[in-house]
Amino acid sequence: MKKLLLAGAALLALANASVARDIAVAQSSDLRSANPGVNRDGNTDGVILHIVEGLVGYNNSGEVKPLLAKSVDMSADGLTYTFKLRADVKFHNGKPLTADDVVWNWTRYLKPDTKWTCLSDFAKGGAAAVTDVKATDASTVTITLEKPSAVFLGLMSRPECGYTGMISPESIAADGSFLKPIGTGPFMWDEWKKGEYIHLKKFADYASPANDGKPDGMVGSKRPLADGIKFMVIPDPSTIKAGLESGVLDTAEVSPDLIPEIKANPKMQLIVARNNGKNLFYIQTRDKVLSNPHIRRAMAMALDLDELVAAASNGTGEANGSMVSQDSVYFDETQKKRLPYDIEAAKKELAAGGYKGEPISIIANKRGNVPSFPAAVMAQAMMQQAGLNIQIEVLDYATQVDRRRSGNYQVISQSVAPRLDPALMYSFYVGDKDKNASLMWDDPKAVELMKAAYVEADQSKRQKLFDEFHELMLKEMPGIFLYDMVDVWGATKTLKGQPVWQSNARLWEVSVD
């Protein structure tokens, strides 16, 4: 029997020999589609990130920098953007990227038939409505907007938009159907075994932007150091752990509970990276009880935020009461302000708000590695000390989304995916609740500040807008921001480089020995 199994192990080794230098990474669900920015979710964005590139991209601190463009210039009236293309960029089919390709891509994205996720942002009436895209010469493209927009480049760079990635027209069949993404990224599409894995091959002719071999968000150096990437669909955390320990997986997101175990394992390394996502208590400001700012402020002041965050994040997170991420260029001293942890003051706020022990329900879920449930449990205990009657309702994620969308909730312990520009982050929470019941806060001043941040391009003026917004938020407390999301990943010791950025695998400038 043993001989038979050893023979099996040898066979297995042979079977794996051909893919020995690929990086194997786990993801919790399969790809939705290979069509950038069309049918997508977070895992899909992570795969597409390696295949396509946009004209611009975010760097580590949330600024938008040129990527396929070598320069971007905005006209004085803020309406026209001129993109000069890099001369060294090739598609995976070997053809060079031209200005005509950019025009073809934008035309395709703006066609309703393409079903681009971000169409509403760039179509007429959107936050960055595009009125014209044209090639002024073989390597220059101008894009004209309906009105000035400070978030035009930021929106283009979003994962949800497929990074507005440039693909070769050969990606599309003659009948208009999508074949495969022929992009310009460091890795190229190879194989998709549905429900099992997605395999990308190294793009040998990739011309990386220069940055001394250092990656920087979506820009910086992007050399493909591995032969390929195998994104393996593994929904079970215990199996992921076994995969990392056995070396079948090179890296994967892991449950924060595993941190001590990974640290103690000599064959593994722990990777902890903060991202711009948010963990918060999303409050229904039209609820009978919670419409009173005194009660919302009391809830915030009842929380020992540092303790809560330390426990909910297994020591990896740092309290941040602002909508602006700590890694943003806009995170200044004002953004660091938060309401003090003060039980007596919380009790006074409750008295001022006329609170009489009405039950307040926090909706939580136990999905994946988000801290929704532990944060709710700790908040319940802390808020009860101030006299708040907190109950927890555990729902599956789909039901939670439904409740938020319909406005049928009091408090939701929620995690929100990274948005690198603060104005884009605000748009998740702020706006007209009559038109969109899922929004959290419809204070007219807050809406005005958000809209101004969408238009204002000057960094120092935007800073003032964000600071004013934060001060207003502390007064009104429409939601309690806990901490920026943290990616906790495990990897084998043989992996070199930083394999995660903003919740997605980012496997350029990453190698395995």
Added chain:
Amino acid sequence: MVSEEKAGANRGDKMLRFILSRLLMALPTIALVSVTVFALIRFIPGDPAALMLGDMAQPDQIAAMRTELGLDQSLPQQFVIWAGNVLQGDFGRSIVNGEAVLPLVASRFLVSAEIVVVAVLLASLIAVPAGVIAAWRQNSFTDLALVGTATVLLSIPTFWLGLLLLLFFGLSLGWLPVLGYVSIGDNLAGGLLYLVLPVMTLVIHEMGVLIRMARASTLEVLRLDYITHARAKGLSESAVLWRHTFKNAFGPTWTMIGLILGNLLGGIAVIETVFTIPGLGRLMVDSIFARDYPVIQGCLLFVSLSYVVVNLVIDLLYPLFDPRVVAE
């Protein structure tokens, strides 16, 4: 000669009528399953359009997507459209990735089936003789050991057992792959290796039920007069056991094998999740989380159909062990 042919033709007619009647009897079951599944999944909160479009979607985009998916129509309307399409062989397309449901479900079913069929076969080959021996040696140490083992095996949750096997054979010994899947069609040797652990998990778990069932039905037969008579005739114990006891005792176990097979064909999501096997169970669970209505409906309809077919085959093979069934 002619009468023999006639008798054969009669038997053939009878068999055909039996099969047709069983299939007709299954129709109400399948119809009931369809209606129930269709309604229940829609009563669970959660909007597939909102889940599909993600956080960025505005209410008007979600409404447009609901219209595109036909979710804005009344439930009866949606059901009539879906049922009409199913009758024409069109099970619809996945809301999540646009794939045609029938080929998707069929391909995933085959993956589950190759594990389940092998596992049930192996479990039966081990457990049935073990149960018969336990009954034959009733109240002996062998009986106690076998019944005790069966009870323990029955009590172990499959996900835990699967993980233990994975850690032991995959991690500690390194003999078997820890995760991944290779289709037997693509690579026979590699594919078999990936099947060892999930099959082993199922075999160990299902053996418990089968040992107990085989033991109980054998004990019942062993108590009958004709067994005493057979022994009194001076037949050897093995002849008594296998020729007279086993054939009569195997019926209930055979039925149980059919039920287990039918049950597992649609229900090894846990095993598939632990061992990263892209089978039908995992597809179903993923679809429920994503509220992918067409896929959920397709999966459950397929499972109910396979249940009916498996039990029909079990019934058709029953006369091999108990000829009285044909006479009846």
